[in-house]
Amino acid sequence: MGKVRQRLADLREALSVGTMLCIGAFLLSACAGWLLNGSVYAHVAEYCGIAREVSTLFSAGLFLVLFFVASRKPEALDRRIMAVVSLGSLITALLVLSFALKLEDGPSTVLGFLFLNIGSVWAASLLALALASLPSPLAMTLAMVCGMPLGEVAVALLPMPSFEVGLIAITACDALMIALLYRGSAPALDRLTGSASAADLELANPESFLRPTHALFVCAFVFSVATGYELTLNEVAHAPVSSDLVSVVLVGVALWMLLGSQNDGKEDTLFSFSVLLVIAGFLVAPFTFDSGLPSANALQRIGVDSFKMLTLLVVLSVGRRNAFALLPTFTLVRCMMALGTDVGAVAGHTSNDLASANAQAAALIAAISLFAFIAFLWIGFRKFSFADTIRGVANVNADAGASEARDSFADSGAGAGAGASIEERCAQLGAEGGLTERETEIFAMLARGRNGQYVMDHYVISRNTVKSHVKHIYAKLGVHSQQELIDLVERYE
Template identity: 40%
Template structure:
């Protein structure tokens, strides 16, 4: 598929690289399961909100990376992020040893918070590694392998004799993954850090980026709210209900994506995920009403949530392949929304569990409220929403806009400058541009970026954005490169 071609400037690697990426994703999945089973379950009695606070801390980390990419990309450095990630994993392992040795709850909780931050940073550099895969099928294969490994190996977590050994392998695996991802993410992060801030690029190429208010992020919040509910609802010993069939089922879904060709596979997967989550949210209150303790709602919701996670990674990879500079903001905002949603869902699950012991009617009300909110947003707010269109709607960033030195375009060639001015004046008159729009039109035609226009005319970002939008609309173009091609 065209939208999953390798990002320009990032060289695809041999097949062994694919399996290394798959191993990294597997480590992320398995270590997350191990932390839930071993660590959060053990601190729940003394600090029940530890997991939710850690999840919100992860949301903050993702948001920080997204904001840096949008406003100060030069602060991004693959080596710095890698060292930071390694240090966090190392500190996690050391603090767990200290916590167990001296029975310190505060050290235990601090270690879990550091692991959350380390995982968030690892996810960021892992995303850049995915962009070096050659195809849609390879991305799906990486995700499938991660889920299969999580299904097969998570039961072994119970066989580890002590939390110290669990912490050691999580820290060691995390450090190894960070070293691998940091090396292969250098090119991608380097290109992003050498470019203009996304906020400036977006002014001249608004269709190359997803806005923070895009419906995608609301959808991520909703699905993760349901997943968070499934994690805590009916939990046993403060640990999530263990379910098995989803592991193989999610692999079948990924294989479908690999072998079944079509232009709207993403929307098919989204519909399937929504149906599963909806079924789980409806089964939960029925189980409470009949007094049965069953893992069926957890299985349905988590399977649907996992399908959505596969879809989300495909969207992130698809957006990154079309516009490398827009991937990190999408990744950061999406996973931040997901982390907040997971927290909201987990709190709802805890509330339902508490109400079951007291008044089951209140527990049913919690489940039905979640179900109603999910249905209302998806079937009313998302009837016209399309994941396929979301990916295809991201236009490739023009080379003029992507050039970090575009603001230094020289105008020493006066004859050429006169030709551009005359051509712009003629087109402006033909398409009914105002005098100010004509001035901005000429600036864009000369390769000036949004920041230069703001500073030159001493106008706000919103004013510059409005003028550029009007210019593009009247000229019927969608990017600065289209505009330059029109003038030439």
């Protein structure tokens, strides 16, 4: 009981204004998604069903664009300009879709969804930035594991409005999210836009960033296939079926995350829970084609929502270790999720079309999806660990990487290194570590605070070549980031 009381005291301390704003943003996000799928998309499906999948592709494309901008040109993400663009896009979407939905015009509807996605993508990104700006990991976790389940509770209690009201509410939710998170996201966003790009920092700190081919992104795609399947399977009047069980279980998951034992493997335990529920959903699906029971949808919804909670936790934990990896990692995860949702939606629609005429064919689709899901996890994720992914990201100090002030430490050495220049120290360390001549030269540049772009320009070599040299240097010297490398040279005697 003492541990529980202490945990509750810590949670009360973490419940700040910023935490409450993030929880409110989660509620708004859940309402916007619920209204979009149950109200607006349901109406659009009556005259232009493909518009829903095109809209999801728009979302994936916008997250991908944001990934490249955050990685290569972060200074372009000016907070004020992005707020104006996103709010303007939401107003434009409201005007365009108001006419398009009433006239049932397909091309105008698709155009309206593009503008709507611009606003919603930026609102989602601001939420990630605001969470990362909270003062402690506990505050971040509290906002996330409270906000997501409370969002499910809210949509379970609200009546589904008409598409006209739903459209207004969606744009209002996204706009209010942007307004609520504008100040709270400033610390993380300003730090990102005021530093070297993540692509440049990655050259000198390869272990501080997740590669686009990392298993996290692939896993996000695979789980999101189940998301799309769940949203479309057995839909009623083109709207997803719902179950109150989802909100109840997710509240239980949130309580376990907040009050349960704080062991290092909690992320992997949540992953296993998510996998089992998604598998159960695929198994139950063929038995629901005739009855229309929401059991398969509920199981998969709980599984994918738990996975979304886990994924966001991993992304934010990576962001706390390396603030410059936060937005690139988050946007690439969301891009893969959107693509996976589209694939799953096609499978769900196909199952619905076949269920009435050929239930065996519909069951075959569920069986194939289940086999592919299990096979992929068995082959690619037997040794994968979310906890190890977080711990594997090395801390990075971009300010140190951009500074030349480190040159002054040459006078602080003693013994063999006393009075030696940086180059002399690096030469001695390089010889001890078995570095090649070129690696020793690059080692000295990194020790002086030069970044990867400087090395590329100086030697006129490719980005991949610089990455390869840096990885070899770090492996031979037993360091994981440029800051650790600089500290190693500082301490050398």
